[in-house]
Amino acid sequence: MKHLSLAARYRPQTFAQVAGQEMVVAALSRAAERDSPAPAYLLSGTRGVGKTTIARIFAKALNCEHAPAAEPCNECAQCRKIAAGAHVDVTEIDGASNNSVEDARALREHIGYAPMDGRYKVFIVDEAHMLSRSAFNALLKTLEEPPERVVFIFATTEAHKFPVTIVSRCQHFVFRHLSEDALAAHLVRTLRAEGRDYEDAAVRLIARRAAGSVRDAMSLLDQTLALGGARLDAETTRQVLGLAGQELFTRLLVALSAQDCAEAATTTRDLLQRGVDIGFFIRELAGHWRNLFLLRQTGGAVLPSLALPDDEAAWLRDMAARFSPPHLHAAWQMTLDAQRGITQSPEPAAALELLLLNLALLPRLLPVERLDALTPPGAPRADSAPAGPMPEAAPAVTAGPDREGSPRHEPPARSAERPARHAGADAAPALGDACGEARPAPPAPEPELPSPELPSPATDAGAKPAARQEPDASPRSSPPDWASFCAFCAAEHEAGRQAPPLHALRGLEVEWRPEGLRLHAPARELVHQLEKHRAALEAALAAYCGGRAPALDIVAPRPRRSQNELMAEFSRRPELQPCFELLGASLAHCSERGGNP
Secondary structure, eight states: OOOOOHHHHTOOOSGGGOOSOHHHHHHHHHHHHHTOOOSEEEEEOSTTSSHHHHHHHHHHHHHOTTOSOSSOOSOSHHHHHHHHTOOTTEEEEETTTSOSHHHHHHHHHHHTSOOSSSSOEEEEEETGGGSOHHHHHHHHHHHHSOOTTEEEEEEESOGGGSOHHHHTTSEEEEOOOOOHHHHHHHHHHHHHHHTOEEOHHHHHHHHHHHTTOHHHHHHHHHHHHHHSOSEEOHHHHHHHHTOOOHHHHHHHHHHHHTTOHHHHHHHHHHHHHTTOOHHHHHHHHHHHHHHHHHHHHHGGGGHHHHTOOHHHHHHHHHHHTTSOHHHHHHHHHHHHHHHHHHHTSSSHHHHHHHHHHHHHTGGGTSOOSOGGGGSOTTSOOTTOOOSSOOOTTSOEEEEEEOTTSSEEEEOOOTTOOOOOBOTTOOOOOOGGGTOSOOBOOOOOOOOOOSSOOOOBOOOOTTSOOSSOOOOOSSOOSSOOOHHHHHHHHHHHHHTTOOOOOGGGGTTOEEEEETTEEEEEOSSHHHHHHHHHTHHHHHHHHHHHTTSOOOEEEEEOOOOOOOHHHHHHHHHTOGGGHHHHHHSOOOOOOOOOBTTBO
């Protein structure tokens, strides 16, 4: 006897047996009951969600001997012929192999004849997006004015490939992915009909692996029952389908929480040796990050909505305690972002290993309250600096990290020196945590000020001081350093005092002049931000510079000029006039660099 797969054996034969798709089922069932079908239907959706199955049920409901009725009887001769694929008036066409204009013309000629055995002639075109444009055009007039008692049903997984002229002539129903609960209920009904014992965790695992497709779920269940034992259990299901087990996820999460790169790499190697499905592993990992984040944020209040077994819920609670909420949120986002890239990469194993190593090192990239939390005991702090001005030859760290994450270094302006720090006060936060890049301004002559150099105030970014150390009223003897000012603003924000937001200080070109401070903004939006926070900026400058704020000049970027305007300006220069008059030269191209043509 020929073996039938579970998907074919338990294919729904009535609308009531269809899993999910309630809206589509209700619309077609009512049309059959009222005997008022549309001339054409377009059923679109992902694979294995019931498009062809519902089309056959609809064909049986229209041609049933007890029609019009909401459901086919499946007992009359008409229903049995359609179920066996032998009905003369119900034609199923494979769009992939009958996609030419000649096939469409032959179909159009066949449509003109009245039904021979049933009440309606039904044409079910599967994978209809494979039809050629000429074939679609040949059907346009037929779909708009079809003969009486003719119904077209187009089934496709790629509705975006349909011409708009075809879609406008059809009633379009979009099939949804089935939820995990709906798939699990369908699998349970099948297992009970088969008389097989099962574990709920195994059923949930197959439903999750099927990703909303009923046919995929039935095929996976058939495969697991064929290769597994008498009872469907979770461990056997994972082995048969090549899925990672809880033991492996435990090893991985413990390694990531401990920032153990070696163990993360070892786990990747074990995954590959076991033949684990990398795509589904990434999906499961993203699901674990989601559950861990929700548990970490809400505790046990979210457990009923997660619908997890008791042992898995206890395991997730234990794992959630090992991570901070920002770590879990960032890991969840990184895993989702990398999912498509890993599955489509020519080297998916290497891409997966890189993701796991990045997740292991993630806490070092997260913002922390104290910079010295990342510094080993006994090691010098990265943001500490000796009291007094720095040597002029020392490189200055710009205000933003480069693409690789390491700070960029540029030589400082020749006349700029780092301001000294108060004795006994901690250094200001690292510049990369304070604001964006501040490009060094051109060297300016130092102002001749009578008072000696005054150290700049700074506070520890990790601890809020009880009161601000009021600076001396005497002015500075050298231009202040913008990086130190950004760090000072960060400390002021931490202490809850008035200071401009750090995002308004990023990307500026800073020019300290004897008459004041000039800020060149790269965009007009940043000019609006600076003007909005001018009062806070001037107050912070006054506190930083010893009680007297320098004159503040915010320079907007010069509007870009067209090439014609640049060429007109360039051609008016006196030194070029002999070239134009004697040599007959002309300008072919002119570009703006540094604000000048």
